[in-house]
Amino acid sequence: MNTERLKIINGKIITPFRILQGGTVLVANGKIEALSQGDIEAGDAQVIDAKGNYVAPGFIDIHVHGGGGHDFMDNSLTAFLEIAKLHARHGTTALTPTTLTAEKRDLIQTLELYDQAHRENTQGAQFIGMHLEGPYFALNQRGAQDPRYIRDPDPEEYKALVPHFPSIKRWSAAPELKGALDFGHYMRTHGVLPAIAHTDALYDDVLEAFEKGYTHVTHLYSCMNGVVRRNAFRYAGVVESAYLMDEMTVEIIADGIHVPAPLLKLVYKIKGPDKVALITDAMRAAGMPPGESILGSLTGGLKVIVEDDVAKLPDRSSFAGSVATADRLVRNMVTLADVPLTDAVRMMTSTPAAIMGIEKTKGKLEQGMDADIIIFDASISVDTTIVGGRIIFRKEA
Structure with missing residues (x-):
């Protein structure tokens, strides 16, 4: 199990119902622990700055x-x-x-x-x-x-x-x-x-x-x-x-x-x-x-x-x-x-x-779902890919 904690900040978070501007997603143990339109306290988490880009389910x-x-x-x-x-x-x-x-x-x-x-x-x-x-x-x-x-x-x-x-x-x-x-x-x-x-x-x-x-x-x-x-x-x-x-x-x-x-x-x-x-x-x-x-x-x-x-x-x-x-x-x-x-x-x-019958664990940014998350810009160019809470791709600056 991936025990690393991640904190994604400054993102436009695409939820099943709306887009949260300037939102935060907290990831722990390979799952989504919390989402918020504001900040979430997590001092031990690795911070990923979405820089105003979209944060979406993978x-x-x-x-x-x-x-x-x-x-x-x-x-x-x-x-x-x-x-x-x-x-x-x-x-x-x-x-x-x-x-x-x-x-x-x-x-x-x-x-x-x-x-x-x-x-x-x-x-x-x-x-x-x-x-x-x-x-x-x-x-x-x-x-x-x-x-x-x-x-x-x-x-x-x-x-x-x-x-x-x-x-x-x-x-x-x-x-x-x-x-x-x-x-x-x-x-x-x-x-x-x-x-x-x-x-x-x-x-x-x-x-x-x-x-x-x-x-x-x-x-x-x-x-x-x-x-x-x-x-x-x-x-x-x-x-x-x-x-x-x-x-x-x-x-x-x-x-x-x-x-x-x-x-x-x-x-x-x-x-x-x-x-x-x-x-x-x-x-x-x-x-x-x-x-x-x-x-x-x-x-x-x-x-x-x-x-x-x-x-x-x-x-x-x-x-x-x-x-x-x-x-x-x-x-x-x-x-x-x-x-x-x-x-x-x-x-x-x-x-x-x-x-495919996996909707209880994948496909949405919700608390308790698998931490399969991507960050992309307005042209849908992918910057970051996270699978099960693990960063597996980040675009070079």
Whole structure:
């Protein structure tokens, strides 16, 4: 346990309800001990002067594949730790390592490495469980997912993996596939969030899937149907279904490219900040210069090109993951979508925490919550990142 006491002063503190001007946050034993609009006496605490900048809960990224030249499916401890460090420098204090559709042995190696990486990760964003993205997808909505490994849900496979790897907290799948409803029910009853992704589902499919536990949509608008026309008749797709179902939560890649400004505004207007999580969906090229890169593992991944601030397949027929970081997402919601800063922060903190079921400990600046705290300026440039009461990043003066 981190026993160091920290005292953050002169900050604009973003609470769930308001911004406290000139506020103070006191941290002890890895938790938030107190907040105040004025000073808090704590003579033994290390003082951090926010210098009038914003003090916010740490960002929570519930869909991230890599960054800093590494991918979680490289299956190396170094990759896990370096990805965590890269995203912490941009304000992320908690994240879910995310896999891609791959050979079963590669997936198992990634899962086997998680526990060690979780224990040894002391200098980066905290790992809050694994997100398996695939392999149970609709083939023609695969995007950049490797078609060689896409298949229908296999009960023998997932019923062996989930009990053996309690780190699995989320699994994305196409709910219209054979066996997908049973898969969703199994996930929900075993404490795993089933999410709708890479899918050709229509409204009736989504409604039935929601009843089986699919209460979340993975990267809304990407690799899924909107309105579909079949034999002259129109049908609502996943996008419209997500809007119609008030309790359905969604996530968006708010890099301004996967989801452009008008759609960012539309998602916010219809769903509101409590049902929308911002995600990076970042691949290994996040934080790296443009040029050639690889989506997925170094050995079995797909070659991609990073240009125009996004990763693309070499033939430029599809995006291949984003290179965004969390600070960019919040900045885009404010500058491109005209969202109030407090709501933009909520979509990167308390909302993803609630989706992942960790809202009692993370996502808000409140007494007793984990001391996951960031300090950033008016342009959402991160100055300081604190995870569990430990300072893990401070921008050089």
